[in-house]
Every structure is written in structure tokens, then in C-alpha cells.
Amino acid sequence: MNVIDSTPLPLIGAETQLRADAVRNRARLLEAAARLAAEHGAAAITMESVAAEAGVGKGTVSRRFGDRNGLLQALLDHSERQFQEAFISGPPPLGPGADPRARLRAFGPALLRHERTHLGLYLAAEPVAERRFSVPAQRVRHTHVAALLHAALPDADAELLAHTLLSSVDVVLVDHLIRNHGMSLERIEAGWHELVGLMVERA
């Protein structure tokens, strides 16, 4: 076994530079993919089309994301992280600073608008039934809504009510209502406010 036993001093500047480049390149590829998805739908995202859009070779995209599935997953993570930042640390009333009731009211419309913007991506990434409630993104959303509900309604079963609130704006349900039943997004947002109102106005 060949072990290099000299321990080099960490070259902090160089390493940071390398990482910053990698992060920038990754972000550039994800932005290219997001543009394609926004303009032509998630189906338009291929390793080739993202490489062309970003002006790099296909090999660069493959080295970064492995395959198309890895690319879509990274794009979804990127998109979900933006939404998470908005509700965890963004400006009120969605972010901290507003009272829990106001934050709950703001959450539904923000979620609906975010998922409509990235609709093709979220529908393409819809997990199989067994994983629907355990994928990390869903768990972060649930933890957040349950915490707000618990703060607003200490005696309620916040864990269950949070599932109910999130299910009411499930991306597959909303797409079904809009596409197959001609419902407007405004009506679905009003439904969110009605439901939150029923929950928090009783306190």
C-alpha cells in the first residue's frame, strides 16, 4: 500500500480559489438548466442542451452531475433551497419577524407561486408513493409549517395539521385542479387562506 506520509501545509488561498471556481461553474450550469426549463419545460433539459446553453462541452456537464437524473435532482435542490431560504431567513411575512399566523398565511401563496414557476421540474421529480412524505424537501417544509402551527395553536395536533395544510397545496393536486378542472390559482390561494383562517382564528 502506497501512502504519502508527508503532510503538506494546507494551501488555503489556492483551495478556496478552486472551490469557488467549482461552485461558480456548477451554479452556471444550473442557471443554464433553469433557463431551459423555464422556457421550454423540464423535458427540454438534457446533458447536451444544458452544455450548449452554458457554452461548455457535454463532458463538463457529465463530470458535474453524472447523468440527466443527477442534473434534474441538482436543479430541484437548487430551486428548493431558494424557497427554503425565503421562508427560513427571508423578509417577513414569509420569513422571521412576522407573527406565526401571518407567516402561515404567507407560506401557501409563496409555495404555490414557487411551484408554478418550476412546475415541470417539480412534476418530473414527484417521488414514488412510498417516498412522498419522507423526501428531505418535504420534511423541511413540514417541520417549518408544524412549528408555526404549534406557535399559533399550542393545543392542536400541529404535526397532523401541518400535513393537512401542505397536502392542500400539493403540486400534483394543484396541477390537477388547474389543468383538469379549470380552477384559477387565485381560488386555490383563497382556499389556503380559508383553511389557515379556520385553524388559527379559533385560538
Next chain:
Amino acid sequence: MNVIDSTPLPLIGAETQLRADAVRNRARLLEAAARLAAEHGAAAITMESVAAEAGVGKGTVSRRFGDRNGLLQALLDHSERQFQEAFISGPPPLGPGADPRARLRAFGPALLRHERTHLGLYLAAEPVAERRFSVPAQRVRHTHVAALLHAALPDADAELLAHTLLSSVDVVLVDHLIRNHGMSLERIEAGWHELVGLMVERA
């Protein structure tokens, strides 16, 4: 083209007898399949095992249901129809005769118990995302709950609230909560009553 142009008189007695036999045979096979599912889970249902359980040849099961998928679908229809009969024409408070609020309260626990009894079957038959809200069984449930909500709350958006109520006891969610979070069925039933209470007590 060879057309038989003599029109025979309908042999009502014989035809009825034939149909009655076919219906009885079909029911016998479905009951055999339901016994297997209850005792050993949905995975134990194969064309062979159902034939053996019913004491017939495999060809009889194939002629009736085509393949395993057809058999599972027929079994699910059979099970769902029993539940439909209970809430559409069964005794109150689930069936007609009780007021809409009482029928709504009774619906959740009845659905939860029905789906727990046939859990393997319902999980095996969980539709893909695009069809989750449009399969006939789901539409019948939704129409029923929306009608009760509309009767109890004429000013509410009954169509949306009905989706919310049904999503709160979705079979995949309930299984996730029981299996992965150790929740009791009693707590989930209490959650149903809390949610219905929030909706109908405001009126």
C-alpha cells in the same frame, strides 16, 4: 359476409341462469383473493394461488381477469364498492339519515378502518401521480365529501375543502405516519375529528 338472419327469441331464463353463474363464479374468485390478501398480504395474490384457493384451474382465473393486474383491479373495485355502499346507502351516521356534520365525522374513521383492513391492496394499487386525483374511486369519495361539506357549509369552497379532508387521511400518508412515525390510528382519527370540527363548528 355470413349473417345469421333468423332472430331467436330471447331465452330469458337460460340467459339469466348463465349470468347468475358467471357472477357467482366471479364473486367466488374475488372472495378467494380477498382471503389470501387478508391472511398473507397483497403480494400473495397470484393467478395460481387464487385458483388453488378457489379450487379451480388457473385457466378459469385467466379467462375471468386476464392477468394479475386485472385481478388486483377487480379486487380493489370489489373492496371499494363495499365502502361506497356503506357511505352512500348504508346505515347512519355514515349513510343517509344523519345530518351532514355527523356523516362527515363518521366518514374519516370509516375510511381509515376500511383502508387499514385492505392496506396491502390499496398500497399496491396506488395510482401514479398524474392519476392520483382522477381515478374513479377517488372521484366518488370526493363528490360525496364535497356534497356533505356543501350541505353543512353553503358559503365555503366545498370542492377544495373536500380535497383537504381526503388528503388528511390519504392511505400513503396514514401508512407513513403509522409505520415511520409510530402514530396510532386513534391519533389520526382524532386529527380527522379536529379538522372536521374546525370546518363545521364555525357555521
